[in-house]
Amino acid sequence: MSIHIHHISKTFGSFHALKNVDLEVKTGELVALLGPSGSGKTTLLRIIAGLEFADAGEGSIQFHGTDVTNRSAYERKAGFVFQNYALFNHMTVAENIAFGLRVMKRPERPDREDIEKSVTELLRRIALEGYGSRFPSQLSGGQKQRVALARALAVGPQVLLLDEPFGALDAKVRKTLRKWLRQFHEETKVTTLFVTHDQDEAFELADRVVVLHEGDIQQIGSPQQLREHPKNEFVADFLDCVMI
Amino acid sequence: MAAIIISDPTRTTRPRKATAESLWSRWLIISIAVGFMGLMFVLPLVIIFQEAFRKGWEGFVQAFDDRATTHAIWLTLKVAAITVPLNTLFGLAAAWCISRFQFRGRRFLSSLIELPLWVSPVIAGMVYVLLFGAQGLFGPALKEHGIKIIFALPGIVLSTIFVTFTFVARVLAPQMEAQGQAEEEAAMTLGANGWQMFWRVTLPKIKWGLLYGIILCNARSMGEFGAVSVVSGHIRNKTNTVPLHIEVLYNEYQFVPAFAVASVLALLALVTLILKTLTTTQRGAA
Ligand SMILES: Nc1ncnc2c1ncn2[C@@H]1O[C@H](COP(=O)(O)OP(=O)(O)OP(=O)(O)O)[C@@H](O)[C@H]1O
Ligand SMILES: [Mg+2]
Numbered sequence: 001m002s003i004h005i006h007h008i009s010k011t012f013g014s015f016h017a018l019k020n021v022d023l024e025v026k027t028g029e030l031v032a033l034l035g036p037s038g039s040g041k042t043t044l045l046r047i048i049a050g051l052e053f054a055d056a057g058e059g060s061i062q063f064h065g066t067d068v069t070n071r072s073a074y075e076r077k078a079g080f081v082f083q084n085y086a087l088f089n090h091m092t093v094a095e096n097i098a099f100g101l102r103v104m105k106r107p108e109r110p111d112r113e114d115i116e117k118s119v120t121e122l123l124r125r126i127a128l129e130g131y132g133s134r135f136p137s138q139l140s141g142g143q144k145q146r147v148a149l150a151r152a153l154a155v156g157p158q159v160l161l162l163d164e165p166f167g168a169l170d171a172k173v174r175k176t177l178r179k180w181l182r183q184f185h186e187e188t189k190v191t192t193l194f195v196t197h198d199q200d201e202a203f204e205l206a207d208r209v210v211v212l213h214e215g216d217i218q219q220i221g222s223p224q225q226l227r228e229h230p231k232n233e234f235v236a237d238f239l240d241c242v243m244i
Numbered sequence: 245m246a247a248i249i250i251s252d253p254t255r256t257t258r259p260r261k262a263t264a265e266s267l268w269s270r271w272l273i274i275s276i277a278v279g280f281m282g283l284m285f286v287l288p289l290v291i292i293f294q295e296a297f298r299k300g301w302e303g304f305v306q307a308f309d310d311r312a313t314t315h316a317i318w319l320t321l322k323v324a325a326i327t328v329p330l331n332t333l334f335g336l337a338a339a340w341c342i343s344r345f346q347f348r349g350r351r352f353l354s355s356l357i358e359l360p361l362w363v364s365p366v367i368a369g370m371v372y373v374l375l376f377g378a379q380g381l382f383g384p385a386l387k388e389h390g391i392k393i394i395f396a397l398p399g400i401v402l403s404t405i406f407v408t409f410t411f412v413a414r415v416l417a418p419q420m421e422a423q424g425q426a427e428e429e430a431a432m433t434l435g436a437n438g439w440q441m442f443w444r445v446t447l448p449k450i451k452w453g454l455l456y457g458i459i460l461c462n463a464r465s466m467g468e469f470g471a472v473s474v475v476s477g478h479i480r481n482k483t484n485t486v487p488l489h490i491e492v493l494y495n496e497y498q499f500v501p502a503f504a505v506a507s508v509l510a511l512l513a514l515v516t517l518i519l520k521t522l523t524t525t526q527r528g529a530a
Contacts, residue, residue: 049433050432050433051432051433072432073429073432073433074432074433074434074435074436076433077433077435078433079433080429080430080433082426082429082430084426086426086427086429086430087427087430088427088430088431088445089427089449090448090449099431099434099436100434100435100436103431103434103435103436103437103440103444104435151430151434152433152434155434155435
């Protein structure tokens, strides 16, 4: 499923967090949203998911051609992985993963055995077999992150939005998870938009990279394009700075 | 009984600092505190039970073999049964607004919630008399339609609601604010509607705080004297709640029955204390 973001602006009081953003993520694409802290990455992701609403006006958001601008988060059902995991602390790992399936409406909801089966399958996939009955507080950061990912994937979302999925982890775990995500995307081809402020991560993972600065999109292009033809000083500077 | 102080349940552990007082001054402070508690809380409690059983178990039981007494107990239970659920709902809604939305007057709302703590209950009662009493603002209109609020159950319920609406909201608002709403947002992106989000995510997170607020609200609604006293009219077998009935008995020199009924309220306070401690521990553990 593709995502079309058209003329989206967002102000908090008098502060312009996003300025007239246009962006298209094609079906099956893996796009990285790169930018310094405070550039509006999280805000954009939250607007796509329906957790925040853009300023009223001409702006619109389309999921695969359908206008979802005024739809609520639970209607959009974009898989979202939060910067700080946001796991349900009072539920076990298995219950966390099953949540999205259990809240489905009657006709679509799988029966109990099927839910159990999907949970087991997902646990295997994130290499946490046997962790189903643990609580989030008994997991490491990297494990929590994978559970959050599995929870989002359980409902088979058409769109995956990841907010600095590996932000809080150490370099080694980051590398492993990065590889894992790349591989996962190769297998499933879910349209994915992920936020990072780590240039290496963006370049290694993404088909295309979007550079955001102060709520403005500076450049969109493949890692190679960005490296070879930075559009303006900011992009050149930002990419260089991070390289050091 | 009337003075229920909401302690901050998050402060359950005392930090042991290097600046701790010397041994003897610590003992002094502890004995002052314990002595004060003994004098002000434990002694009266002992006296209540002692007086209640002055004529033995039979005298105690006899005190409840009285129509006015059983009526008062029923009335108090009825008032609590109406007040507590309403104030639970109200408290949840208020805490939700304060912790989840940014709007004009949010600060004002959150201090308004504490109103019952600093307005004399008598004044609360008076306001309802001025509004709904025979000479009150809506008095004539109500009389025309044959609706009786003052000197009747509705008035008692109204003033009890006023006095106790603070408890659930005051416990929950800071707790919900501290917890944030990341988990609720996660639930929404997973396709949960508002109802499912509340029952499956929000409620489990706040259940101990909620229970704690309900317990306090219940204790106060059964024990309220001042506000109810103004609106009830002290009609025996009609509008006397347990606290009012105790006063009547006492003024009629029926000491054993007065203390016997009072001991029921005291028992309620003790049960409340135990439940409150349990829920606080649970909240600490959660
Ligand atoms: N609810 C809000 N109210 C007011 N200002 C906000 C709000 N949310 C975000 N902002 C502001 O909008 C700007 C963009 O925030 P955002 O969280 O999108 O940044 P980010 O690119 O995700 O940064 P980081 O890399 O640090 O996570 C920031 O300056 C922030 O202060
Ligand atoms: Mg962010």
